[in-house]
Structures are given as structure tokens and as C-alpha cells.
Amino acid sequence: MRHDVVVIGAGVQGCAVALRLAQAGKDVLVLERSIPGAEASSAAGGILSPGVEAVEPGPFYALCRASLARYPALVREVEAATGVAVGYREGGTLEVALEDDHAQLLAARAERLERQGLPAEVLDDAAARRLEPGLSPETRGALFFPDEASLDPRLLSRALYLAARAAGARFQTGQVLRIVHEGGRAVAVEHDAGRLDAGAVVLAAGAWSALVPGSGLPRGAVRPVRGQIALLDTRQRLLSRVVFSDKGYVVPRADGRLLCGSTMEEVGFEKAVTAGGLHRVLGMALELAPALEHVPVVETWSNFRPASPDGAPVLGPSSVAGLFYATGHTRNGILLTAITADAVAAAVLGQPPPVDLAPFSVERLAPRGA
Numbered sequence: 001m002r003h004d005v006v007v008i009g010a011g012v013q014g015c016a017v018a019l020r021l022a023q024a025g026k027d028v029l030v031l032e033r034s035i036p037g038a039e040a041s042s043a044a045g046g047i048l049s050p051g052v053e054a055v056e057p058g059p060f061y062a063l064c065r066a067s068l069a070r071y072p073a074l075v076r077e078v079e080a081a082t083g084v085a086v087g088y089r090e091g092g093t094l095e096v097a098l099e100d101d102h103a104q105l106l107a108a109r110a111e112r113l114e115r116q117g118l119p120a121e122v123l124d125d126a127a128a129r130r131l132e133p134g135l136s137p138e139t140r141g142a143l144f145f146p147d148e149a150s151l152d153p154r155l156l157s158r159a160l161y162l163a164a165r166a167a168g169a170r171f172q173t174g175q176v177l178r179i180v181h182e183g184g185r186a187v188a189v190e191h192d193a194g195r196l197d198a199g200a201v202v203l204a205a206g207a208w209s210a211l212v213p214g215s216g217l218p219r220g221a222v223r224p225v226r227g228q229i230a231l232l233d234t235r236q237r238l239l240s241r242v243v244f245s246d247k248g249y250v251v252p253r254a255d256g257r258l259l260c261g262s263t264m265e266e267v268g269f270e271k272a273v274t275a276g277g278l279h280r281v282l283g284m285a286l287e288l289a290p291a292l293e294h295v296p297v298v299e300t301w302s303n304f305r306p307a308s309p310d311g312a313p314v315l316g317p318s319s320v321a322g323l324f325y326a327t328g329h330t331r332n333g334i335l336l337t338a339i340t341a342d343a344v345a346a347a348v349l350g351q352p353p354p355v356d357l358a359p360f361s362v363e364r365l366a367p368r369g370a
């Protein structure tokens with residue numbers, strides 16, 4: 001059986017790239033060993049924040065901004081195609097300082113961003129607490145990124161999967177065992193039920209990408225970094241927008257629930273919620289908003305960020321003809337889904353990408369002298 005494109009993995013990256021390729025008229029098959037969205041894509045906070053995550057202006061910051069700018073249209077598109085509302089909420093992001101040192105760092109960062117005309121506002125403690133009255137009286141000031149947003153990644157995962165199917169992409173359950181190379185080209189994938197020939201292969205297997213034989217990824221290019229999350233049921237809303245401290249973040253959902261995250265742990269693929277992890281994320285949340293103390297914890301989980309050495313994604317062509325990457329998104333895979341879909345689909349279709357992909361090429365990660 002031959003397909004124009006075989007996509008490995010049905011997280012947000014695999015589904016979003018499949019959506020764009022199917023819309024371009026390609027015969028697309030997505031192979032997923034579990035259920036679509038089963039892993040990092042359903043575990044994420046859903047924060048869309050170039051300001052806090054990319055920190056300083058540069059290619060990664062620009063990529064994050066380009067993806068954020070695409071989100072309102074992507075949300076309208078997938079919601080209209082599927083009827084699944086993805087919980088997209090505007091209102092900005094606050095990065096709060098609880099210590100004077102952190103407040104000074106934030107002010108210096110704001111100056112750098114403002115000098116380049118990028119959206120960031122310094123707030124004193126009173127202004128921050130006017131915006132979010134639930135914040136701790138220890139607040140020493142904040143940086144406000146007014147045009148940022150958040151969404152519910154479980155709903156986004158579902159919507160992208162359904163939208164890709166509606167556009168004509170097919171999905172099959174299967175563990176990919178190997179990407180087959182012949183004559184210096186990726187020509188097929190072998191999975192647990194046989195072989196599928198492909199005009200092109202897109203590797204979107206998240207934290208497991210480097211484990212797929214034939215991936216061509218250099219050692220250490222993508223590794224798992226565990227994150228733990230606790231979900232609180234606040235009913236009556238205590239915070240209305242995403243708030244970061246220097247230890248973590250809280251993400252309010254539209255229905256009043258509040259997600260607290262997250263740890264960054266180098267523990268391989270050990271999926272677990274630990275006493276220490278919960279202590280850290282809940283301690284961080286209580287420091288930010290002490291009134292959360294009596295709120296019930298209703299769910300906890302952990303999963304693996306597909307982490308690259310520099311935190312930026314690995315996008316576009318590989319060193320093997322016919323093999324493309326949509327992986328390594330680390331902490332920002334939800335934010336970067338919109339631009340990944342357009343950029344990787346353009347690379348597969350041989351069209352000019354919407355952004356320069358050179359800073360995100362796998363070549364930057366190749367061992368020196370290789």
C-alpha cells in the first residue's frame with residue numbers, strides 16, 4: 001500500500017500537519033500506537049505565551065509570535081469543521097514577582113522587549129493585584145503580556161484529529177518499528193502490522209521520536225522531560241488569566257477549574273505523579289494565590305515534553321530525502337502547533353515555508369565534525 005505521506009504520531013503536531021497536507025490534496029495516513037492525543041498533547045497546560053517562554057527577542061521568539069498570531073484563525077477553522085470548542089481564552093499572561101530581585105529582572109526584560117516594539121507592560125504590585133485580586137499580598141510587581149492566550153489542549157487534540165479526518169486524512173493504530181531508507185531516501189515505514197510505502201514520511205512521535213529506528217535524529221536531539229500537573233476545582237474563580245511565578249504557573253479554565261504546573265524532570269520515561277512533584281506545583285500555586293488553600297484537588301497527571309537541547313523545535317527536512325521532522329517542541333508544542341502545521345506541510349509540499357526554518361533545522365543539533 002502506498003501513500004503520498006505517512007505521519008508517525010497523532011499528537012497535536014501529527015494531526016495538525018496531516019490536516020494541512022490533506023487540505024492540499026495529499027493522500028495522508030497517520031500511524032498512532034495509542035489513541036490520538038494520548039500523550040503530551042493532552043497533558044499540557046495550554047499556555048500560549050511567547051513573552052514568558054521565549055523570554056528574549058530572536059528567531060525562537062519570532063516563531064512563537066508567528067504561531068500565536070495564527071491561533072484565532074486556526075481555532076475558528078477547527079471549531080467550525082468539528083463543532084468541538086477548544087476553550088481558547090484571551091486576556092493575556094502575567095509573570096508575577098514575589099521577590100524584589102525577580103521584580104528587577106522582569107523590569108529589565110520589559111525594557112528590552114519594549115525597545116524592539118514587542119508587547120510587554122511592567123505593572124507595580126497594586127496594578128498587578130487590580131488585574132488579579134486573588135494574587136498574594138507578597139506580590140512585588142509583574143510583567144503583563146496583554147495579547148497572549150490559553151486553551152484546553154485535550155480539546156485542541158480532539159478537534160485537530162477530527163478536523164484532519166474531515167479533511168480526508170486517515171488514521172490507523174500501529175506502532176512504527178522502523179523508517180525504511182532505500183537509495184538514501186525514506187521510502188516506507190514498517191509497523192506492527194506490515195509495511196507502508198510513502199512518498200514522504202513526517203516524524204511527529206513527540207518524546208519518542210529519537211527511539212524510532214531510521215529517525216536520523218542525532219543522539220540527544222529529542223529526550224523526555226517529565227512534567228507533573230495538579231488540577232484544582234475552584235468553582236468560584238480566584239484568578240482569571242494565566243499567571244506565572246519563577247517556579248511555575250497556574251492556568252484558569254473557563255469553567256473555574258485551575259491547572260497548576262509543572263515540574264521539569266529528567267527521569268526518562270517514568271510516568272508518575274510523585275509526592276515531591278505535587279509538593280512543588282501546589283506550593284508554587286499557594287505562594288501565588290494563598291486563597292487556593294481550601295480548594296479541592298480533582299485530578300493529577302504527568303507526561304513527557306519532547307525536549308531538544310536548546311528548547312526550540314526540530315522542523316522541516318532531515319538529512320534524508322523524503323523524511324521531515326515535526327518534533328522537539330519541548331515546553332511550547334501547543335503554542336507552536338499552528339506554525340508547525342503550516343511550515344512542515346510547506347516543506348513536504350516543496351513550497352516556501354511561512355518562516356525561515358534554518359534556525360530550527362536538525363543540522364543545528366548535529367554533533368560537531370559529523
Ligand SMILES: Cc1cc2nc3c(=O)[nH]c(=O)nc-3n(C[C@H](O)[C@H](O)[C@H](O)COP(=O)(O)OP(=O)(O)OC[C@H]3O[C@@H](n4cnc5c(N)ncnc54)[C@H](O)[C@@H]3O)c2cc1C
Nearest residue numbers: 009011013033040041045046047176206227332333334335
Ligand atoms: C506537563 C506538560 C505541560 C505542558 N504545557 C504546555 C503549555 O502550557 N503550552 C505549550 O505550548 N506546550 C506545553 N507543553 C508541551 C506540549 O505538550 C508538547 O510540546 C506537545 O504536546 C508535543 O506534541 P507532539 O504531537 O509532538 O507529542 P505527543 O502529544 O506526545 O504525541 C506524540 C505521539 O506519537 C505517538 N508515538 C510515539 N512513538 C510512536 C511509534 N513508534 N509509532 C506510532 N506512534 C508513536 C505517541 O503515542 C503520541 O501520541 C507541556 C507538556 C507537558 C508534558
